[in-house]
Amino acid sequence: xxxxxxxxxxxxxxxxxxxxxxxxxxxxxxxxxxxxxxxxxxxxxxxxxxxxxxxxxxxxxxxxxxxxxxxxxxxxxxxxxxxxxxxxxxxxxxxxxxxxxxxxxxxxxxxxxxxxxxxxxxxxxxxxxxxxxxxxxxxxxxxxxxxxxxxxxxxxxxxxxxxxxxxxxxxxxxxxxxxxxxxxxxxxxxxxxxxxxxxxxxxxxxxxxxxxxxxxxxxxxxxxxxxxxxxxxxxxxxxxxxxxxxxxxxxxxxxxxxxxxxxxxxxxxxxxxxxxxxxxxxxxxxxxxxxxxxxxxxxxxxxxxxxxxxxxxxxxxxxxxxxxxxxxxxxxxxxxxxxxxxxxxxxxxxxxxxxxxxxxxxxxxxxxxxxxxxxxxxxxxxxx
Amino acid sequence: xxxxxxxxxxxxxxxxxxxxxxxxxxxxxxxxxxxxxxxxxxxxxxxxxxxxxxxxxxxxxxxxxxxxxxxxxxxxxxxxxxxxxxxxxxxxxxxxxxxxxxxxxxxxxxxxxxxxxxxxxxxxxxxxxxxxxxxxxxxx
Numbered sequence: 001x002x003x004x005x006x007x008x009x010x011x012x013x014x015x016x017x018x019x020x021x022x023x024x025x026x027x028x029x030x031x032x033x034x035x036x037x038x039x040x041x042x043x044x045x046x047x048x049x050x051x052x053x054x055x056x057x058x059x060x061x062x063x064x065x066x067x068x069x070x071x072x073x074x075x076x077x078x079x080x081x082x083x084x085x086x087x088x089x090x091x092x093x094x095x096x097x098x099x100x101x102x103x104x105x106x107x108x109x110x111x112x113x114x115x116x117x118x119x120x121x122x123x124x125x126x127x128x129x130x131x132x133x134x135x136x137x138x139x140x141x142x143x144x145x146x147x148x149x150x151x152x153x154x155x156x157x158x159x160x161x162x163x164x165x166x167x168x169x170x171x172x173x174x175x176x177x178x179x180x181x182x183x184x185x186x187x188x189x190x191x192x193x194x195x196x197x198x199x200x201x202x203x204x205x206x207x208x209x210x211x212x213x214x215x216x217x218x219x220x221x222x223x224x225x226x227x228x229x230x231x232x233x234x235x236x237x238x239x240x241x242x243x244x245x246x247x248x249x250x251x252x253x254x255x256x257x258x259x260x261x262x263x264x265x266x267x268x269x270x271x272x273x274x275x276x277x278x279x280x281x282x283x284x285x286x287x288x289x290x291x292x293x294x295x296x297x298x299x300x301x302x303x304x305x306x307x308x309x310x311x312x313x314x315x316x317x318x319x320x321x322x323x324x325x326x327x328x329x330x331x332x333x334x335x336x337x338x339x340x341x342x343x344x345x346x347x348x349x350x351x352x353x354x355x356x357x358x359x360x361x362x363x364x365x366x367x368x369x370x371x372x373x374x375x376x377x378x379x380x381x382x383x384x
Numbered sequence: 385x386x387x388x389x390x391x392x393x394x395x396x397x398x399x400x401x402x403x404x405x406x407x408x409x410x411x412x413x414x415x416x417x418x419x420x421x422x423x424x425x426x427x428x429x430x431x432x433x434x435x436x437x438x439x440x441x442x443x444x445x446x447x448x449x450x451x452x453x454x455x456x457x458x459x460x461x462x463x464x465x466x467x468x469x470x471x472x473x474x475x476x477x478x479x480x481x482x483x484x485x486x487x488x489x490x491x492x493x494x495x496x497x498x499x500x501x502x503x504x505x506x507x508x509x510x511x512x513x514x515x516x517x518x519x520x521x522x523x524x
Contacts, residue, residue: 099433101475108440108479113517116480146474147432 001082003048010079014072015040021066021076026305027059030317034059036066036076043083052087058094058313061321062187063305064273084189094188097314101147102140103188106180110196118142119176121155126162129171135210135236136165136172137224139217140180141342150353153369154342160375161216161241167378168248173210181220186227187310195231202232212237214244216371218270218341225275240271241371242340246280249287256377258290263373264334265293266325267303268341281340281370288377294332296325304328306344307351322351326363340370390444390510391519392419392503395434397427399457400492401449407496415500416507419447426450428461432472435486439476442520445485445510449499452490462490484509485516 007013021036022028028035034056042050051057062077070076087093096103108114121142122128128136144154165172182197205213213236215221221240228234248254265285271277278300285293298304307321308314326348329337339345348367354360396402402423408415420443424430427450438446448469450462469488476486487506491499 096433099431101433101436104433104436104440105475105479108436108518111518114480115517116478118478120478142478143475146471146478149471 001085003043003046003051003086006079006082006086007043010075010082011072012040012043012074012079015044015074016072017041018071020069020071024065024069026063026065026307026321027061027317030320031056031059036060040074040076040079043079048086051083052090052092055094057083057087057092058188059315059317061269061305061307061309061318063269063309065305068273068301081187081189084187085191086189088189094312095315097308097311098147102184102311103190105140105143106182106185106197107190107193109179110193110200112200114179116177118178119174121145121159122174124159126159127166127171128162128174130173132171132173133211134165134170134172135205135208135213136161136174137181137213137215137217137220138174138178139215139220139342141217144342144346148346148350150349152342152346152349153367153372154346157216157342157345157369157371160369160371161214163375164241164245164371164378165214167254172214173208175204175208177204181223183219183223184310184312186223188312194227198228198231202228202234205234205236210236212239214239214241216241216340216342216369218268218275219343222270222274240277240280240340242271242281242284243277245284245374249284254287254378256288256374257379259288259373259377260290261336261373262292262294262334263336263338264296264329264332265299266296266306266329266337266339266344267300268339268344269303269305269309271340272303273301281338284370284374285338288373294334296328296332298328306339306341306347308347309343319351322347323360323363326351326365327361330363330365334365336366336368336373338368338370338373342369345369388511388515390418390507390515391442392445392447392506392510393438393443394419394421394447394449394503395424395427395430396421397450397457397461398423398425400451400455400490401427401499403493404491404495404499407494408500411496413497413500415503418507419503426456426458426461427465428456428458428463430465430468432468432475435472439481439485439516439518442516442518444513444516444519445487445506447487447489447506449489449491452492455492481516482513484513
């Protein structure tokens with residue numbers, strides 16, 4: 001795809017040069033050299049090298065804060081996604097966080113010869129089946145358990161999701177050979193690996209013959225919903241677990257035990273601004289008896305990003321964004337920060353393991369996935 | 385079809401294992417030519433990503449070789465390497481790779497014969513396992 005094609009597809013030419021994007025950009029706040037407006041301007045002037053050889057091209061969090069307020073309706077994150085593919089062709093790439101382990105694993109998984117042992121976490125009486133119409137997409141959680149030197153909590157969220165589904169009488173299909181959805185590959189410009197992963201996942205889902213897929217990871221959900229249709233056919237109903245829970249609660253109510261917590265909810269970019277799901281998770285939290293939900297200063301459409309996306313260009317600037325978000329959560333007086341994205345959780349927990357001598361402000365707060373909160377309240381002998 | 389010849393990448397620490405390989409060479413001890421040696425200053429600097437990149441590049445086995453525990457030139461680099469390998473093995477297991485695809489071995493400077501023996505054994509092990517699913521024929 002050439003730069004002209006990208007400009008056409010993302011409607012960059014509608015840019016009014018107003019600078020709202022830069023004003024809203026969480027990255028620009030801490031890195032004044034980074035400006036979405038200037039990026040677009042460079043593209044419109046045809047300065048392709050200024051774009052592809054700009055290291056900050058990989059600093060964008062693709063959080064959609066800019067596009068949500070753009071008067072010209074320019075799709076800046078999509079522009080970044082495509083421009084990164086151009087940069088990759090020119091041999092440029094971002095600084096991969098955790099040395100690029102996550103990206104390497106995704107590339108290795110895209111190999112058709114791989115046969116994984118990805119279901120060894122299944123235990124505690126979690127029931128899955130091979131016949132159900134409903135599938136649960138696990139994603140990268142089994143890998144996340146071992147990549148980081150702190151507890152990522154990702155696999156606990158998967159277990160909690162299964163507990164919830166089991167409690168609702170669903171024994172979902174969980175495929176032993178599903179692959180990474182390819183989200184990080186697509187957003188770092190490696191379209192070829194993404195296509196291979198998508199094709200593989202589409203093939204095994206077709207073979208499993210399921211009609212509905214439930215996700216606990218918003219990145220997987222977004223990728224299946226928005227990006228897969230451009231490459232493969234997935235003729236399934238797709239649902240995030242918060243939507244599923246909100247529906248169930250509205251239909252017949254679920255029996256929850258009391259939860260004595262004061263919580264605040266962090267909207268993951270993928271679930272919030274990307275897909276517009278703000279109310280369902282809040283409805284689920286409100287349905288828990290005894291819980292108090294307080295909102296942060298920036299919430300829903302104005303929510304701040306957790307600071308890193310696609311494990312690329314994680315630097316002092318993204319650290320600062322995370323610390324600010326955690327301080328905002330603490331300022332509400334809540335004892336628990338609830339989110340529904342495993343990666344937001346990883347980035348927050350990472351920010352809290354500040355090993356430096358200068359610890360900075362106290363950002364310690366309990367971070368928990370929405371599904372863990374719900375699963376704990378469901379009883380079933382799985383209480384905390 | 386000719387017999388499968390595994391390709392191995394060995395990260396050898398500058399102070400012990402690389403020197404051991406030198407001793408093996410100067411003592412004219414024969415060992416299979418399947419291994420490529422990559423000298424690193426310490427086994428502790430071998431990141432999990434280096435191993436994953438090697439597997440991605442098509443090597444059938446990756447070996448991390450360093451000084452014996454307690455002998456590290458940088459005090460505790462080999463302990464760091466041990467922790468990395470333990471964690472990475474879990475990842476590789478989920479990815480469906482056999483435990484033997486990644487090997488950690490302590491070889492001291494004087495242990496040239498042990499270095500040669502280790503490579504011989506590792507090649508035999510990998511021959512039994514067969515090629516890695518990521519193997520590319522270009523790597524020989």
